[in-house]
Amino acid sequence: MLAFDRAVLGIEGERSRMGIQDTDVQGADLQGIGLRGLGRLAVCLWLVMCGGCERERTLESFGGPTMGNHYSVVYARDATTPDRAHLQSEVETVLAEVDQQMSTWRLDSDISRFNVLPANSCQYMPPAVLELIDVGRQLSQASNGAFDLTVEPLMELWGFGAHASKTQQVPSAPQLERARGLIGYRNLRIDGQRLCKDAAVQVDLNSLAAGHTVDRIARYLETVGVHDYMVQAMGEMRVKGRKPHGAPWQVKLEAPRDDRETAQRIFQLDDYSVSTSGDYRDHFEHGRHARSRTFDALNGLPVSHALASVTVLHPSAMMADGLSSLLLILGPERGWSYAQEHQIAAFFVIRADKRFIIHSNASFDRLVMERPL
Secondary structure (H helix, E strand, O other): OOOOOOOOOOOOOOOOOOOOOOOOHHHOOOOHHHHHHHHEEEEEEEHHHHHHHHOOOOEEEEEEEOOOOEEEEHHHEEEOOOHHHHHHHHHHHHHHHHHHHHHHOOOOHHHHHHHOOOOOEEOOOHHHHHHHHHHHHHHHHHHOOOOOOOHHHHHHHHHHOOOOOOOOOOOOHHHHHHHHHHOOOOHHHEEEEEEEEEOOOOOOOOHHHHHHHHHHHHHHHHOOOOOOOOEEEEEEEEOEEOOOOOOOOEEEEEEOOEEEOEEEEEEOOOOEEEEEOOOOOOEEOOEEEEEEEEEOOOOOEEOOEEEEEEEEEEOOOOHHHHHHHHHHHHHHOOOOOOOOOOOOOEEEEEEEEEEEEEEEEEHHHHHHHEEOO
């Protein structure tokens, strides 16, 4: 599992209503209209009032715990939107399905059952799992193997895996060498609807699963007519549309200035996802050294470069999730070059002595309209 510190993202918004315009009927002589005329007048007045009701929109929200973390959905509701309890029930069905398919923390999940299989085994997998495996393979190829979905043995060895001891420790060289021998995305292959392993590798989808979850929730909302929303799950976020009174969604991004303080950058966003991977707060101490919880699969070690965090904007939350992980592993120079070459909207926070240097590329700047603090 690749463990990351996620950006503190939030919303600004108050409940607002679109007023119903009153319509006066002036100069009407009701004498001689008759019952049919009165009926027509009543229908017209009802249509005017009902039309106003349908235009009324409010800001609604719900959320709760999920997979050891939290999720929230904030959305613009009108008269045609399903009630909040129904929406929450359906969203939590999605969350439960992802947990059943991809969690390494439950022994009965699809991915956990695959992980205990020996080499040269195959298992039928849900299409969603196969999609993430394919995306992970592409990211592994792009990073020459530094990003790898089979990094689970390293996480367990260093004390961060789902079944590791609570104590983080630096492994010995022989232990590290044995763990590295159990890693390799090339040992995974997809055969129709089956996932197969040519060696006894173990898969951890956590660097993609949270973003995938956000995408699935957003797709569900679209199917029931909710087109203005902010969805967050396990640190990943997607926003689309506007709040009820027409203002854009506000995204708050944590941007550290020194070792003690953080400053928030606030910007507007529409129809994009946000993911931050970083370790400037999420690390463990060993002696006098702070070690990252993000690992380079090529050497089996925590990354030790100066890149503290990376934020990526992308239409797909899953791709934003994976790309922010990839750029963090590559580091400040190679990661920046990769983002520039592939036009990835990226925001880098780099350590420099006891302060942080912030860089955002043109692809990022074009997408955000920053509001002064």
